[in-house]
Amino acid sequence: DAKTTQPTSMDCAEGRAANLPCNHSTISGNEYVYWYRQIHSQGPQYIIHGLKNNETNEMASLIITEDRKSSTLILPHATLRDTAVYYCIVRVPGYSSASKIIFGSGTRLSIRP
Amino acid sequence: NAGVMQNPRHLVRRRGQEARLRCSPMKGHSHVYWYRQLPEEGLKFMVYLQKENIIDESGMPKERFSAEFPKEGPSILRIQQVVRGDSAAYFCASSPETTNEKLFFGSGTQLSVL
Numbered sequence: 001d002a003k004t005t006q007p008t009s010m011d012c013a014e015g016r017a018a019n020l021p022c023n024h025s026t027i028s029g030n031e032y033v034y035w036y037r038q039i040h041s042q043g044p045q046y047i048i049h050g051l052k053n054n055e056t057n058e059m060a061s062l063i064i065t066e067d068r069k070s071s072t073l074i075l076p077h078a079t080l081r082d083t084a085v086y087y088c089i090v091r092v093p094g095y096s097s098a099s100k101i102i103f104g105s106g107t108r109l110s111i112r113p
Numbered sequence: 114n115a116g117v118m119q120n121p122r123h124l125v126r127r128r129g130q131e132a133r134l135r136c137s138p139m140k141g142h143s144h145v146y147w148y149r150q151l152p153e154e155g156l157k158f159m160v161y162l163q164k165e166n167i168i169d170e171s172g173m174p175k176e177r178f179s180a181e182f183p184k185e186g187p188s189i190l191r192i193q194q195v196v197r198g199d200s201a202a203y204f205c206a207s208s209p210e211t212t213n214e215k216l217f218f219g220s221g222t223q224l225s226v227l
Contacts, residue, residue, distance in 0.1 A: 043204045043218030093214045097169035103156040
């Protein structure tokens, strides 16, 4: 079972920042927080991941609370192409069965013009 | 460097036939994961393979489904005696030998069973 809780859907105006929350209150010390997204009919796409520090890359920023029980994915300037289902996942990278990604229901993000 | 290649993109089978789905991981990647996505549902883990070994097959149906990742060639997901309920999108992902921090997904194979 997925170990994260996300809102079912959200919407955001184009050009604004999209802030997607995720709760992972049972996260263990060696688990990372990952975000992937799936644009309609395509394969999932990696966005960003982190352990406890905030992270930023060319796609997004990841803010993880100090107690690591929740996080927020920030798309700083949302465009119509960011419309997708966003998945928050916790996993342990490595080469055991624990490293497989378990997808939950995700958040369906709609960007309005 | 080409991404994860899956073929065919679309596969149509009649009930009772066999379906073979192929996944060529990215160059240098030796770990492959298969996922299934039923219509209007989420992605479900099926199996995780390393070259010639099955690491985790906890998501594979007990009958009719099998997967392999030979030393040479692509990973194959095989479904025998397909039924209508097997109609879905099947995605594979790969990760490198040195680290599997990120999984890279292919575009999927859409299987339709008539």
